[in-house]
Amino acid sequence: MEQTRTAIGLMSGTSMDGIDVALVRTDGDTVVERGPAAGFAYDARFRDRLKQGLADAKTMTQRDQRPGALGALEHDLTVRHAEAVKIFLQQNALSPADIDVVGFHGQTVLHRPDEALTVQIGDGALLAREIGIDVVYDMRANDMKHGGQGAPLIPAYHAALARGASDTSRLIAPVVFVNIGGISNLTFIGDSEALVAYDSGPGNTLIDQWVEAHAGIPYDQGGMIASEGSVLPDLAARYLSHAFFTDKQRRSLDRNDFAPPEGSQASLADGARTLAHVTAAAILKSAGHLPQQPRTYVICGGGRLNPVIMRDLSTLAAEEGAGVLKAEDVGFNGDSMEAEAWAYLAVRSLRGLPLTYPGTTGVRQPVSGGKHAIKPQV
Known part of the structure; x- marks a missing residue:
């Protein structure tokens, strides 16, 4: 052992x-x-x-x-x-x-x-x-x-967490772990525990850049600014029609692949609200490339603390017959999960075990x- x-x-x-x-x-x-x-x-x-x-x-x-x-x-x-x-x-x-x-x-x-x-x-x-x-x-x-693609690396840890979850009754398969950081990524764990993972679109980065540029604060704490605004359909559609979402080949993202709106395109609140919607909708849109339709989304990262994102995500997922849980709902820590993953991956590296797989980064072999x-x- x-x-x-x-x-x-x-x-x-x-x-x-x-x-x-x-x-x-x-x-x-x-x-x-x-x-x-x-x-x-x-x-x-x-x-x-x-x-x-x-x-x-x-x-x-x-x-x-x-x-x-x-x-x-x-x-x-x-x-x-x-x-x-x-x-x-x-x-x-x-x-x-x-x-x-x-x-x-x-x-x-x-x-x-x-x-x-x-x-x-x-x-x-x-x-x-x-x-x-x-x-x-x-x-x-x-x-x-x-x-x-060099990303994402966290799926191996997501799989280990799913196997060891203390309360698996709420994790109805297929399960998708979603990390909403600056960039969002998802990990699909099917009935056979086969891993599929990729970046799913902009996470908090667009909202953060928007409110910092127009309100002078680093992020929209608790979605307070977004909660005062309305979704601008044309602006949202501009992001969600990006070729990233329709390309057959999944690829990892740089934070510069999507740019925040111009200041003239939205008020502060409407811009934040629209970008929160884009963050949620991008996850569901990218999930369409998975081998099966997810039944459970487990949300990690800072984005889970934005109630506006979470409401939109829950609404959109429900339309497809899926539920949305915060990491804490199944006994995990949504703030520290990526840091935990890096500890886990360090030990895997010492043992020479795979960090990435063809289904997670497109690498030729594990x-x-x-x-x-x-x-x-x-």
Whole structure:
């Protein structure tokens, strides 16, 4: 029997709002024991630096390039992750010796799957030195080397969660896990547990960009702005008629693949309301490419905290005979799930187990991945 390892996962997603940290005890396969989790928000100045990093990265043609201020940003991002780990350990009365490995996602600054180019800044070797724990990082690149899209990577963890769910009575198959982060992605788990996964469209990124540009706030907390507006059918249709939704081949998205509306196209509230509808409708539209019609949608990520998105999603799913549950409804943590996944994937990487599959990223055959940074020997 394979040993269970204690792993910490670190996630800084496309919303660029902060670092999620989660602890998991796992064998990287069937055993998943979820532990504590925490979030560490970025300050406004650092979020501005991350946005500039996205702009600097647009000129990249090779993964090891660091144009503009990306080199300094990568260093400072890594140091912030190290600080988050140290605080997390202290909060939970743990020491580095208690942790076998850290799974470090880094920050995606460029994702061009059609060019087999994906860049997550984050210095794994520096992180290992700073925290005194082995680190697995850069987990997307090997998938692309073998013909995959480099995303999504979380489906293997979704499948493990579904197998181990304490209350499976509400998970009527086929089940789809939906993560609504900056970009939304879904994982289909059919009766045979065969995995199909892909990005499903814009998640929170359009709403976040819209309210930040027109209200000066980073996101629409609790959907308060959207709740005051109305859906603009023509604007919604413009997004939902995008070729991404009709192309037979599923592909992963960069946050720049969909742009927010021009300021003249909507009022603040109507724009937020319309984009919330687009987020929900995009999930159902993309689900049409699945091998079977889902019966249960399990919603994770920040988007599940927006009641407007959730109402639209529930209404649209009900029209197709499906139900919508928050992750918490079946005993999961919708905030920390991606960080938990990175802990789980780090252990899989140590064991050489597949991180991605033909049905999840389009890779030619199941492949493992990740680089391993070893902590300094004392």
